[in-house]
Amino acid sequence: xxxxxxxxxxxxxxxxxxxxxxxxxxxxxxxxxxxxxxxxxxxxxxxxxxxxxxxxxxxxxxxxxxxxxxxxxxxxxxxxxxxxxxxxxxxxxxxxxxxxxxxxxxxxxxxxxxxxxxxxxxxxxxxxxxxxxxxxxxxxxxxxxxxxxxxxxxxxxxxxxxxxxxxxxxxxxxxxxxxxxxxxxxxxxxxxxxxxxxxxxxxxxxxxxxxxxxxxxxxxxxxxxxxxxxxxxxxxxxxxxxxxxxxxxxxxxxxxxxxxxxxxxxxxxxxxxxxxxxxxxxxxxxxxxxxxxxxxxxxxxxxxxxxxxxxxxxxxxxxxxxxxxxxxxxxxxxxxxxxxxxxxxxxxxxxxxxxxxxxxxxxxxxxxxxxxxxxxxxxxxxxxxxxxxx
Numbered sequence: 001x002x003x004x005x006x007x008x009x010x011x012x013x014x015x016x017x018x019x020x021x022x023x024x025x026x027x028x029x030x031x032x033x034x035x036x037x038x039x040x041x042x043x044x045x046x047x048x049x050x051x052x053x054x055x056x057x058x059x060x061x062x063x064x065x066x067x068x069x070x071x072x073x074x075x076x077x078x079x080x081x082x083x084x085x086x087x088x089x090x091x092x093x094x095x096x097x098x099x100x101x102x103x104x105x106x107x108x109x110x111x112x113x114x115x116x117x118x119x120x121x122x123x124x125x126x127x128x129x130x131x132x133x134x135x136x137x138x139x140x141x142x143x144x145x146x147x148x149x150x151x152x153x154x155x156x157x158x159x160x161x162x163x164x165x166x167x168x169x170x171x172x173x174x175x176x177x178x179x180x181x182x183x184x185x186x187x188x189x190x191x192x193x194x195x196x197x198x199x200x201x202x203x204x205x206x207x208x209x210x211x212x213x214x215x216x217x218x219x220x221x222x223x224x225x226x227x228x229x230x231x232x233x234x235x236x237x238x239x240x241x242x243x244x245x246x247x248x249x250x251x252x253x254x255x256x257x258x259x260x261x262x263x264x265x266x267x268x269x270x271x272x273x274x275x276x277x278x279x280x281x282x283x284x285x286x287x288x289x290x291x292x293x294x295x296x297x298x299x300x301x302x303x304x305x306x307x308x309x310x311x312x313x314x315x316x317x318x319x320x321x322x323x324x325x326x327x328x329x330x331x332x333x334x335x336x337x338x339x340x341x342x343x344x345x346x347x348x349x350x351x352x353x354x355x356x357x358x359x360x361x362x363x364x365x366x367x368x369x370x371x372x373x374x375x376x377x378x379x380x381x382x383x384x385x386x387x388x389x390x
Contacts, residue, residue, distance in 0.1 A: 005030075006054050013035060013039070017035055020035060034056070041066070045066065045069055047069040048069055055122055056121055057092070057118070058092075058114045059114065059115075063092065065158075066091055068094070070246055072098040073098055074244070074251075075095050075098065075154065075192070076095070076098040076102050079152055079154075080102075082103065083103050084103065084105045084149075084151045085099050085106045085154065086107045086150045086154070087106065087109065088109050088153055089136065089156045091110060091119075092119065092122075095156070096119070096123070097129065100128050103128065106126075106129045107150070108123075108131045110131065116133035137180060140183050144187050149187055149189075150188045152188065152189075153191045154194070155175075156193075157173035157174055157193075158174045170195060173195075178207055185232050188232070189233050190231050191232075192227060192230075193227070194227055195226040197218070197224060201226070201287070201288070202258070208228060208230060210231055210232050210234065211228060212231045212234055212236050212240070213228075213240045214226060214240075214242070215227040216242065216284075217244050218243075218244070218246070218286070220245060220282075220321065223282040223286045238257050240255055242255045242287075243287040243289070245281040245283050245284070256287070256289045256292050260292060261289050264291035267294040269301075269302075269310070271300075273326065275312055276313065276322050276387075277322070277325055277372075278309040278318055279322075279323070280307070281320045281321070284319045284320060294309065297318055299311050303378040306378065307351060314390060321390075325387045327384075327385070328383060328385050330382065331381070331384055339364050339384065340364055343371065343386055344369075345366065345367050345371065346371045346373040347368050348368075348373045349374050350374075350375045351376045351377070352377040353376060354377065354382075370388070371386060
């Protein structure tokens with residue numbers, strides 16, 4: 001890993017990794033891995049690679065499974081300044097290194113010796129980060145026997161079974177979080193579990209003990225993960241559910257409880273041309289606070305199953321995207337024939353509609369474009385609402 005090693009990487013960054021493996025695979029395997037990982041994961045780890053141009057990837061799997069810089073920055077914000085933290089499933093160490101910028105001490109556990117060694121090398125300048133190659137359960141048992149404590153344990157269990165297939169339930173991941181909770185209670189006051197966004201929120205809360213909060217974390221285009229916060233020293237009537245979206249402008253956050261949502265009366269109504277369609281971010285959709293969106297922002301929902309709202313003005317702070325309605329038509333034969341002439345290029349979204357987006361696109365003979373077509377089913381029938389992004 002000398003100067004020549006990284007100069008070779010820089011010289012071949014523009015080359016196809018497949019061709020490099022064929023030509024140099026026997027002599028430059030590690031260097032080709034660096035080229036491949038930088039090309040594949042350079043976007044999500046742009047800050048890491050900018051801060052450390054000689055960052056070392058142990059293998060491509062570690063890069064695939066690593067947290068992005070953006071998500072790691074958010075995870076670190078959940079850590080109290082000056083606290084003692086353990087990352088029980090450190091992997092490439094992006095989360096652990098981000099937390100080390102806030103915590104007084106971070107212990108990063110990684111069971112794979114190759115990955116642990118790379119993390120030691122990549123974090124050598126962080127004097128408050130200790131890397132230990134160990135199984136987290138065995139290490140936790142040792143800590144419990146010695147009476148050692150952490151302020152917070154962060155854990156991101158592997159979502160693959162022994163055959164490489166995907167798993168989602170916490171009890172099926174490695175390590176088994178549900179099974180480990182009694183042990184972790186002995187060595188920490190607080191646990192943050194990073195979990196699959198596919199998990200059912202209510203089931204997850206019921207499966208674990210002392211859940212004080214669930215954070216649905218995402219971007220404007222995708223729901224990324226569930227972060228479950230467990231505090232063994234706090235009793236709450238019910239957890240706070242937070243839909244957090246990381247946008248280019250900052251963080252959008254929508255907090256609520258299930259009882260608040262249940263106690264709210266829904267509001268329905270049809271939009272008109274000149275109104276705005278409001279589409280919540282994916283994290284908000286996953287959270288399911290559909291009635292509260294109407295109440296807090298003064299909106300009407302088009303119908304119970306469309307999960308689209310409308311208003312005469314864009315409400316300040318709305319956690320989602322907005323579109324100005326320019327046209328509304330009934331989904332009828334006479335209108336279908338004329339639609340392409342009026343709107344040849346639209347991006348099709350269907351909600352509570354008895355046809356897929358692909359099938360509707362083919363029927364209308366439209367191509368993708370900047371405008372959005374919302375095909376919806378309501379109590380009054382099927383509508384085609386064309387809108388322009390704001």
